[in-house]
Amino acid sequence: MALLEVHDIGISFGGLRAVDDFQISIEKGQLYGLIGPNGAGKTTVFNILTGVYTPDKGTILLDGQNITGKNTMEINRAGIARTFQNIRLFHLLSVLDNVKIGLHNQMQYSTLTGVLRLPRYYQVEKEMNERAMELLHVFELDDVADYQATNLPYGKQRKLEIARAMATNPKLLLLDEPAAGMNPNETKELMETIHFVREKFDMTILLIEHDMKLVSGICEQLTVLNFGQILCQGKTADVLHDPEVIKAYLGE
């Protein structure tokens, strides 16, 4: 059984059918791309998958567990983590703290333990620091661990967002336009990072992207959305040569 099974989900905003009959099946370890023109409903799909919107029909199964209609927090705990198209960091907190917040549900102690500074506080905080530094090291952010997140350059902010998502120990990672606003060098570095995350953590990744170089470079499977509906689905090479896709999205 696939890690993520989505059957016929759909949602309307007013009279607009933003997404309809959307289905996808992602195997464990796959790197899956979701592409399509602006306004096709890609981010809406992400928002449905992460519980920001509740679909008016269809089901979502993660690892066999039905997560349809659950809220964002529950879905994250079930194992889906995401990044955002416009970066959403905890900008006034340090880089390290951003990742430690990602670890919130992995390593716990009560509020009272924290206020009273019981031994468990020091023990768990130390473990948290070590785990967070390991993650930052993987993303080559360890040398800026004590910077305020807002002071990082753009490319590193993107990386930090991925690191924070990975800290929640997800089964599936959703990346919403990770290369948006990046220059070719940064994009190349990002491709390597995504590749690396997948290898190192054996992670399943679904990403939205407009950068065709990145998509054709790393994605194995693609789904093309157009006006809220699936235009084409399949192996990357096949999809990118599909005449319908070329007409609707890539340009002839």
Add this chain to the structure above:
Amino acid sequence: MAKVSLKRLQKGKTGEKGSRDKFITLLLVVAVYGIVQLLVKTGHVSSLIQGLLVPMCVYSLVAIGLNLCVGFLGELSLGHAGFMCVGAFTGAFVSKVLRDSIGNDLVLFLVALLAGVAMAALFGFLIAIPVLRLKGDYLAIVTLAFGEIIKNIINVLYIAKDSNGYHAAFSDAKSMQLDEESTVWLINGAKGINRIANLSNFTIGIVLILLALIIVYNLVDSRSGRAIMAIRDNRIAAESVGLPITQYKLMTFTLSAAIAGAGGVLYAHNLSTVTATPTNFGYNMSILILVFVVLGGIGSLRGSMIAAVLLTLLPEVLRGMKDYRMLIYSIVLIAMMLFNWAPKSIAFRKQLAAKWKKQKTQEEA
């Protein structure tokens, strides 16, 4: 490279600076206490200023409470005078009822403090349930209304004790049919609570401030505190990493109200009569506390305490200048605002700090 920075981090470059900062604040409070006590003993403090010592502690406490709400939770509350009011009346009521049964002043105060804090926390919790679904301006308006409602309710609340036991009434005191001879008023409507035991003093005030500071500092620098600030910085991202938003908001708002309640208990036991008037528990007081927080620096507990002390002291010190009093007060407000918030002033202070640091390292070398 990782090992180097991990080591640096375990020493805690940010953490060290942060905790040193907190330590300085605590030390400052203790130092101020020591100096003031010394000056009082040697007779260098006028009775006017001596009378302001407890109110300054009260306002510092409430400002710490509000700063937790505004600075760390990121929610604007205009109702903290209301929580202070709840704490003041509950505390005064409890100490008046139990005065005969508890002989020790300190124990009596502690019981009153617990009751006042618990009641303020309860009100904070109840208010927070519906209110924290609102954002920004709406939250400010609802908390503002809460503060006014509490004040008005207490103004029509009558509780008395006579030979037949306890009586309570709402708005109509005569309906209690008291036996006039043996009546002891506990809460007499708009006349409030009178003959309150004078249990507050400067030492208790300072101890409460230190306690509040330690609680807030420890909370902020813990797993829950990070979650609270994450929710402030980006609610959507906080949800996406699995933080229970409502739970943390409720907890923080309740704690914030509880600290304001502690300020109220301290306030009430410094007076012989406490009434709920617009000047002490009204909208103006809520705004004044917010002014302490904003001028002192949102998120800076030390700053809000300094602002509370200065702005309490100033009108009284300037009393001799009659006509120019409010003028000078407002100029000081503007100057503080510029000092704390103007970009150029911030840059200048940073420059100064960097220069000082450089000098220090050179000296060390």
